[in-house]
Amino acid sequence: MSDAFDDLMAFQRTTEALASVAGRLDWDRETVMPTGAAEQRSEEIAALEAVLHERRTDPRIGEWLERAPDFAEDDEDDRMLELIARQHSRACRVPLRLATEIARVTSLAQGIWADARGAERPQDFLPTLSEVVTLKREQGAALADGGDVYDALLEDYEPDTSAGEIARIFDALRPRLVALREAVLGSDATPPRLEGRFPQEGQMRIARACATAFGYDWNHGRLDLAVHPFSMGEWQDVRVTTRVVESDPFNCIYSTIHEVGHASYELGIDPDYAFTPLGHGVSMGVHESQSRIFENQLGRSRAFTGWLHRRMTDAFGTLSVADPDAFHATVNRVTPGYIRTDADEVHYNLHIMMRFDLERDLIAGRLDVEDLPDAWNARFLKDFGVAVDRPSNGMLQDVHWSVGLFGYFPTYALGNIYAACLDEAMRAALPDLDTQLAAGDARGAAEWLREAVQRHGGLHRPVPLIEAAAGRAVSPEPLLDYLEGKFGEIYDL
Structure with a gap:
């Protein structure tokens, strides 16, 4: 039997690397990307988010998590399993369609916000913000599973509080x-x-x-x-x-x-x-x-x-x-x-x-x-x-x-x-x-x-x-x- 812990960590390593690439796309968008490339970049970010979401919800993660504790050697290993399990559980609650749509819309929204801010025209931004809020409410409801929607969103930034x-x-x-x-x-x-x-x-x-x-x-x-x-x-x-x-x-x-x-x-x-x-x-x-x-x-x-x-x-x-x-x-x-x-x-x-x-x-x-x-x-x-x-x-x-x-x-x-x-x-x-x-x-x-x-x-x-x-x-x-x-x-x- 293969070492489930090592298999899971190898899989996670690639996921972490892809997430780092996604972050670099965000940095480029907000610093040096040509303004006319916003629509293309939103599609690129959405596509990468789809790949990441599929990896984070991969059924093999659940299988590895069942067997991996037998191979964990110390508190660091236990904590990594805890964090992966938390990420996997949350990702599985959010449909792929919703995850990619949030990535696409928020990528576009950043540029729309910046233009509206520069022009002092909130009316140019409010329709997009309304779309973002609707998507985040849906995401929060999926994550909350009947609990408080805002608390479910808060957990991404400050776990263990409300x-x-x-x-x-x-x-x-x-x-x-x-x-x-x-x-x-x-x-x-x-x-x-x-x-x-x-x-x-x-x-x-x-x-x-x-x-x-x-x-x-x-x-x-x-x-x-x-x-x-x-x-x-x-x-x-x-x-x-x-x-x-x-x-x-x-x-x-x-x-x-x-x-x-x-x-x-x-x-x-x-x-x-x-x-x-x-x-x-x-x-x-x-x-x-x-x-x-x-x-x-x-x-x-x-x-x-x-x-x-x-x-x-x-x-x-x-x-x-x-x-x-x-x-x-x-x-x-x-x-x-x-x-x-x-x-x-x-x-x-x-x-x-x-x-x-x-x-x-x-x-x-x-x-x-x-x-x-x-x-x-x-x-x-x-x-x-x-x-x-x-x-x-x-x-x-x-x-x-x-x-x-x-x-x-x-x-x-x-x-x-x-x-x-x-x-x-x-x-x-x-x-x-x-x-x-x-x-x-x-x-x-x-x-x-x-x-x-x-x-x-x-x-x-x-x-x-x-x-x-x-x-x-x-x-x-x-x-x-x-x-x-x-x-x-x-x-x-």
Whole structure:
């Protein structure tokens, strides 16, 4: 009798390789693909998704899974079998027709969203979004098997949790976040804005320098421009993108640092896990913990912004904010802005809570897609006290819904919670961290995270992984304490 475990792993290896190719097609589509090739690319992606779906639902997987435990040798083998069984079970619940149609429609939808965003015309995007939502509802219902549809979609991004549990976490976060925001906005301390024009070439040089400072491996990655920044890839090829606004260099710089955090996770996984179910980040919440700690606790720290101030002065001449301490306050300036990716740390989770509520209502059918722009604008005014001025600053700003990522948004806030827990442990382990950051060297922090979190890939479940690394139970308290301490100092609270 053949070794069922080895047969299954050989089969899985090819599936993983094909999925990696599919990801590369997505990267190409969003960075360098000719705009006129969108329809062709959607057919290519749909065809590849059909191949992947057939492999993931192959009846032999079930047969191998029945016999493979007899050949499993350790906890790693057991975990791989668990992950393959989970993927197989979920794939078998979704008809091939539906899987390929979702791939085709969301591939087209990304370009339609980008065009509508550029033209400030949500009406050009809403019919396509309605089609995406209908397909995702059908997928969620198939996966839920009578359970909660949104929870079934959420499992793809953050397994072992539910919308109800996330809502309870958000309810615990909101009071202190709102109180902090009101205190900050009511303070007499007002950090200045950074004024001026910052050409693309200079911004990209600094972005590359920041990526290098955080240990990004240029032999296995690259930095490109995209409408919405993202990271994509695994194992030996993990690429990041950013975007440039010449009046706002922080957009480019901190998008780059954020995406390098994602890339570092994938590049930091034990290379022995390549082409296996363990060779990926275990959840998007854990993934976001890596990108958010890079971006915020490290990248927006007083130590690192002092180094960044020198680099920007070298690149652009004397800045409108000439003092490093004032520059730190400017980087962390709190304002109820429109854009989630530009949001300060005080407001960021409020952006996520709003999207979480809206997408739950969309999937549940409590909110019609045609009513989404008005619902978005009303909720934003209620939560942020500012009227949305144009669609690109409203419901058209994020790419996620166009590509069907329903259930992704709450993982950003979970990532912030995880990141704060990790930051406590990391700073205890690295007492000279600020000295390193002040020299523009975040590699020590990156290495600590690689050892504590990233190298494990998918071996452990999300919460136990973070708790083992942080040496404490996961809780919103470290995040709230960090925010209140940091912004209390900046705003003299």
